[in-house]
Amino acid sequence: MAAESLLKVQAVETYYGNIRALAGVDVEVNKGEIVSLIGANGAGKSTLMMTICGSPQARSGQVIFDGEDITRLPTHLIARRRIAQSPEGRRIFPRMTVYENLQMGAGLDNLKYFNEDVEKIFTLFPRLKERQTQRGGTLSGGEQQMLSIGRALMARPKLLLLDEPSLGLAPLIVKGIFEAIKKLNQEEGLTVFLVEQNAFAALKLSDRAYVMVNGKVTMSGSGKELLANPEVRAAYLEGGRH
């Protein structure tokens, strides 16, 4: 695969007030790849995801997307460059129905594909089809996660950012969601950048992966390499159920 870069994060530093959450991060995601990011709690993974979306903005460094510097763009314009995120904690609209949530995801530019896209989401997650008239807030955790991913996909993203898609879900549902991600990647060539606590599953799924510690990337490599790496095993895999 000719590695054509889609997202390039260069020496990015992000602060919350005086607290430095990202201390010079370099990450690259190529077109058609699944790349995952693992790390302990508070390492700055979610911060990196949000920084890519411009909220908060990086204080220094650059975020390049598809050849364009998006570091200083406001969030809604970044989203319109077709970076979609299923953020940490899902953040679906609780009082809106499943169907309306998906409609929100489509935004303005994609309304013409709306019916087609909704059908696609419903084949990917048949549970959502059954529940389309239910309020988002009354869905189960797993269904909400499907909705959050589905809503992000409605934007027809070039890059899909997933922040802990497996959080709080039963193993079987996690498997289902990971299979869905894989399928999207293989069949439609969707580029995915995901954060996961479930390191084993994430590394198995990914082409490449990064390990983050205290706001810095400390290791990177192919999924297989990191799976075999003794340090990674000790820190993120041992003691797990694998």
Place this chain on the structure above:
Amino acid sequence: MAASTETGHPNVLGKAVREGVFAGVVAFLMFLLFVGIETYQDINNALVWRTRWGLLAIFVLVAAVSRFLSVGFIKPHIDRRKLAKAKSGVLEISEQKSFFHRHFLKIALVFLLVYPFLSLLIVGKQGSLKYVDNFGIQILIYVMLAWGLNIVVGLAGLLDLGYVAFYAVGAYSYALLSSYFGFSFWLLLPMSGILAALWGIILGFPVLRLRGDYLAIVTLAFGEIIRLVLINWTDVTKGTFGISGIAKASFFGIWSFDTGSANSFVKAWGLSASSVYYKIFLFYVILALCMLTAYVTIRLRRMPIGRAWEALREDEIACRSLGINTVTTKLTAFATGAMFGGFAGSFFATRQGFVSPESFVFLESAVILAIVVLGGMGSLTGIAIAAVVMVGGTEVLREMSFLKVVFGPDFTPELYRMLLFGLAMIIVMLFKPRGFVGSREPTAFLKERRAVSGSFTKEGHG
């Protein structure tokens, strides 16, 4: 236990007595100074006080007895009914709705359309003045204001405590521009709306980053600023004296409602002179304005901007990451809400013929907001019902001379307006915590509207 029948269990009765006494004590302490003691000025203009133990006793008794009845009889009765319902296995949601329920909106609209004539028929011209003006127009003004505020608070979730400012802008725009330049109502109505919308944007800019309590405080201050400007800019606004002699609205420029005028409405139609025709005309004007507000709200809710408002209320971060420009979304919400406030304001000015800063105090904002909250934040029907209950209720209060029998001949029910308003709010919120119509109607469906089981679309009560 089988013994616990209608009269109540001895335990329940004992509890009711205890609760009743407790409520009495609380009421006594609360009203001791407010009701038990009255200050007044004697002939020498000195402030002196006298006691009103009788009135205080009545207040305490009413509190104690109602608490006793509610704990001892009403609550057990409601619980029994709920239990029976649950046992019979009929889900509340799947219950067949009555004809009235299903066609409520159509019935209400038809009623409103014939209302002035109905009142003419039943109570005649002189009596109609009260029913068309005090009840009809007054309530509809609040319906319109509440529907306008609903766009800001109910849909976009931006807590605005200074909404009356836009009402004031609309009213003064009409009052000033018509008395200084002689423009007509039909020209100034849209202009007042636009001016109010501009003020909405002006307020919107500085508060863009604020939410919740902070936003509430700033909007509250904004409302006060506008009022203080109106009071102190005496050269233009005549300060607390207000502006009087504001021109009446004409019948779309065709006929005038001024009695002396050449093409007066009553003359053209060969009617006997009475101000009731003007009131009826105004009734239809405000009804049309209300319908316009409702129509725009319903249409906008189905459009991207309306959906963005609702999404903004739910989750601002998610909104932004979906490509919604939250800045313009908030500003349009403020502007649209303010515009309807402006319309209502200019209507108010032409109806009263007089405006002064007195009409635009914080209490007005609070009442409008209370109507929106009671109605269920976002539901047009609920808000309209709330307006009828709250505004109509206070008007009815004036009529309640029988209260004098309970509270003594000196009792003036209007003075207790706010007390009863508060009481009514507490009661509604106890029984209907999400307002009269508490669930949000979805705006989008796949293909056609399916018959959706209510258990899905209703929100859980949590």
